[in-house]
Amino acid sequence: MKKTRKHLPDEGTNRRDFLKLTATSFGAVGVCAAAWPFISSMNPAADVMAVASIEVDVSKLEPGQSITNLWRGKPVFIKRRTAEEIKEAQAVELLSLPDPQTDQERFGKNPEWLVVIGICTHLGCVPTERKNVTASEEGWLCACHGSRYDVSGRIISGPAPRNLDIPPYELLNNNTIIKIG
Numbered sequence: 001m002k003k004t005r006k007h008l009p010d011e012g013t014n015r016r017d018f019l020k021l022t023a024t025s026f027g028a029v030g031v032c033a034a035a036w037p038f039i040s041s042m043n044p045a046a047d048v049m050a051v052a053s054i055e056v057d058v059s060k061l062e063p064g065q066s067i068t069n070l071w072r073g074k075p076v077f078i079k080r081r082t083a084e085e086i087k088e089a090q091a092v093e094l095l096s097l098p099d100p101q102t103d104q105e106r107f108g109k110n111p112e113w114l115v116v117i118g119i120c121t122h123l124g125c126v127p128t129e130r131k132n133v134t135a136s137e138e139g140w141l142c143a144c145h146g147s148r149y150d151v152s153g154r155i156i157s158g159p160a161p162r163n164l165d166i167p168p169y170e171l172l173n174n175n176t177i178i179k180i181g
Helices: 009-040 046-050 083-091
Strands: 054-057 066-071 074-080 113-117 128-130 139-142 147-149 155-157 169-172 177-180
Touching: 054 066, 113 177
Parallel strands: none
Antiparallel strands: 054 177, 066 074, 074 113, 128 139, 139 147, 147 155, 169 177
């Protein structure tokens, strides 16, 4: 009499499940290993991270004067505003602005110091400062498409959709140094 081995129904199923789980795990590890360099390449470069924050000495700026510095490859406008400019910026009717924002919301830390990223919010051009014109005309002008910004960096007119952006900054050393970033 010949003995036959009885096949248990769970034995083949368990083996198949184990092989599927193992193959799926190796596949997932392989995908992660292949994707890691691509994901890592999206991190900022070392030279960009080196200038992640800058300190600007503003002790020599007189009221009404401004300077431009580079931060992360972007121009940053720093202006020491006069009392008249601050008063004028605070008196603007919000309903007349395309992107309504009070001057206090923008520069509550110290209204004397205006710190904005100098890139037009329309197409990324660099606006130029308008000086020695009437007080209501002071600010910045993007000559490419005519966007005008006031002394608070708010859009007055033109195709720009929003105000000039404000970088993270803090005033140090009794307001003589501005740390950006």
